[in-house]
Amino acid sequence: MAPTIRPFHPADVPGLYRLCLITGDAGGDATGLYRDPDLLGHLYAGPYPVADPTLTFVVADDEGVGGYVVATADSLGFARWLDEHWWPVLRAQHPRRPDPGDGSQDHVLVDRLHDWPTDPLPQYADFPAHLHIDLAPRLQGQGWGRRLIGTLAHALRARGVPGVHLGVSERNTGAIAFYTRLGFETFATHEWGRTLTLGLGSSG
Template identity: 55%
Template sequence: MYRVCLRTGDSGRDATGLYHDPDLLAHVYAGPYPVADPALTFVAADEGGVLGYIVATADTFAFETWLEENWWPALRERYPIELATDPADGSQDWQRVAHIHRSRSRHDELYDRYPAHLHIDILPRGQGAGLGRRLMTTLLDALRARRVPGLHLGVGSGNPGAYAFYRAMGFTEERRGDWGSIMVMDLRE
């Protein structure tokens, strides 16, 4: 999962060249989810290995609290705050280190209606054959079985293919910013 996260971490493109530490991106966007709630992690593999995954939490605010208590402390020790300074070499490690140190649980009114959130990443060799739809459907079924009322996600403006995929899956745009959009789906059907 960590390698898939890195190889799709630049708005769906390979982010390997953007990170000196190949694990840093996934420490934030993939690794904590199967530890916090393994039942909301689904992985697809083929003969070449892990092809893609979808990870989620049913309750974003509770997940953020869990991160603060269980996930960030070891990473904050491993990656001291001094590493959160831009070295001006085009790398993005410093941004993830800043996220690890500055991330705090906070309530957002969006969480009341759409408490769950997800991340999905699929390598190019797994794209275009319905794998994303199958992973998403599997996750949606799991969230509905838990009676989660709604789901949200962020999609960067540099990833129009992902935006179109989420629209096709039934998500609608709730908020838009310079960086991209927050998209939502009501699961109470």
């Protein structure tokens, strides 16, 4: 089967988690960083299609899920949904733990899920939606990322959403260049990277 973009199906969840892990180290494979291979997916992939499956799209081919974009139209509402519906079970299942000193980063993600912010951020006013996008190496450099974001942007515009934002590590220079080509602009810089924004007021 040739690669094709389609709406999310529940059977895609394992593929989303796997892809989130193999691209989770600033675009590189994060498998060696985590003892629990599902933790990254729990934070950055899994909750989106549960909260709103109509804003998750995948690229699928003969090997399964080769790319995805997950999103929410309302970042503040989503943060509150996470706090009520998503984090309680995960916080109980993953109590805080010390750094084991072996280079693994599970404790970092566990702290993050316990400390997930629910307050509005400055970009929410004009760019209330946010997204995460990942592509397997076999599909990179072929335009699938642009098509995924275009598909999502169309869905967000249909809801009247004025703009979308995302976070990207400063180490992921390829991703920053990709987003810049799509018209994203730097909204803020942080120790970990930058927040990028894209207005959705036109069909460009």
